[in-house]
Amino acid sequence: MSGLTLLYTLFAYVAIAVFLVGFLARIWKYATTPSPLKIPLTPAPVNSVGVVYRMVQEVGFFKSLFYSNRIIWIGGYLMHIALLITIVKHLRFFFKTTPAALAWITSFEIYVGFIFFGALAFLFLMRLVIDRTYYLSLMQDYVLLIFLMLIAATGILTKYYVRTDIIKVKQFVMGLVQFRPEAIPGDPIFIIHFTLVLLLLIYFPFSKLMHSGGIFFSPTRNQVDDAREVRHVTPWAVKG
Amino acid sequence: MKMKAITAFLVFLVILTLPFLVSAVNGDILSQAPQPKLEKAKAPAGVENKCVEEVPYMRANHMNILKTARVQVVRNGLREKYKKYSLENCFTCHRNRAEFCDKCHSYAGVEPGCFGDRGGCHYANTKK
Numbered sequence: 364m365s366g367l368t369l370l371y372t373l374f375a376y377v378a379i380a381v382f383l384v385g386f387l388a389r390i391w392k393y394a395t396t397p398s399p400l401k402i403p404l405t406p407a408p409v410n411s412v413g414v415v416y417r418m419v420q421e422v423g424f425f426k427s428l429f430y431s432n433r434i435i436w437i438g439g440y441l442m443h444i445a446l447l448i449t450i451v452k453h454l455r456f457f458f459k460t461t462p463a464a465l466a467w468i469t470s471f472e473i474y475v476g477f478i479f480f481g482a483l484a485f486l487f488l489m490r491l492v493i494d495r496t497y498y499l500s501l502m503q504d505y506v507l508l509i510f511l512m513l514i515a516a517t518g519i520l521t522k523y524y525v526r527t528d529i530i531k532v533k534q535f536v537m538g539l540v541q542f543r544p545e546a547i548p549g550d551p552i553f554i555i556h557f558t559l560v561l562l563l564l565i566y567f568p569f570s571k572l573m574h575s576g577g578i579f580f581s582p583t584r585n586q587v588d589d590a591r592e593v594r595h596v597t598p599w600a601v602k603g
Numbered sequence: 604m605k606m607k608a609i610t611a612f613l614v615f616l617v618i619l620t621l622p623f624l625v626s627a628v629n630g631d632i633l634s635q636a637p638q639p640k641l642e643k644a645k646a647p648a649g650v651e652n653k654c655v656e657e658v659p660y661m662r663a664n665h666m667n668i669l670k671t672a673r674v675q676v677v678r679n680g681l682r683e684k685y686k687k688y689s690l691e692n693c694f695t696c697h698r699n700r701a702e703f704c705d706k707c708h709s710y711a712g713v714e715p716g717c718f719g720d721r722g723g724c725h726y727a728n729t730k731k
């Protein structure tokens with residue numbers, strides 16, 4: 364095993380461990396945080412089926428954003444859809460046999476990386492151009508956008524311009540997944556892409572990217588509006 | 604309350620570790636690395652018996668070469684210039700689609716765009 368392979372195998376496992384433990388610890392924290400008050404944002408659903416419908420609209424279509432800022436919705440929605448498709452397409456490197464449905468999706472060439480990069484650049488620009496968002500933007504907002512743009516750019520490079528041998532990539536990734544390390548492909552662009560992704564995984568649980576799990580725990584969206592029908596008691600408020 | 608938290612935790616745990624779980628169930632893949640089979644044609648006397656480009660380069664870039672050749676030949680009519688990159692030329696050694704192309708392509712989950720069953724132009728020269 365070469366030094367580079369050893370380095371990246373260790374690096375990858377550290378990154379995955381930090382990501383998994385960090386992400387799950389955050390989820391545990393969100394899930395166990397008491398919500399002492401009923402605060403669903405009205406008009407709110409009055410039963411749990413309605414809540415599911417509301418969450419689907421919120422997670423699937425960013426409804427609140429749609430009704431508050433159409434321009435940013437377009438950029439943000441495009442970015443998220445492109446990200447979803449990109450992740451789905453990458454799954455073929457992580458599973459032994461590519462499921463037929465996955466192969467089918469993968470077979471469409473829709474230049475999703477360029478859409479992803481474009482949407483990110485648009486969102487970056489929006490932060491700078493609109494006075495209010497410029498004032499609201501923190502360093503982490505810019506850093507994350509640049510980070511994702513770099514990942515997209517190196518991904519585009521490996522896919523369309525400086526190709527790498529993807530059979531070797533799959534062998535390497537499957538080696539990681541099966542805990543039997545394989546040699547890492549030596550192409551610099553692939554290594555940069557991979558490094559950036561691992562760094563992102565490490566940063567993920569500490570960043571605002573946790574909204575990916577956190578959105579499901581928003582009390583204003585996931586509560587049923589039945590304050591008058593059912594008495595809302597927080598467990599810790601019950602007298603022993 | 605506690606039940607809900609545990610359920611949420613487990614749902615995220617399963618989603619995030621899916622690749623590890625699936626491959627634990629599926630078992631060994633590394634030993635199943637694709638072994639594409641070549642049936643090398645005899646090169647005419649005086650011509651070196653090898654691929655049109657270096658092998659590692661071909662592994663990574665053959666699709667771009669084929670695409671460029673297609674565009675240059677079909678749209679710009681440069682058939683002579685790109686003759687060595689014609690699919691017919693490939694077929695002299697890489698004869699069997701199932702034994703050669705599909706070995707890696709199905710492993711990587713990518714469909715070759717050459718053949719008729721996916722909107723490509725060519726008949727597979729052998730049965731699938």
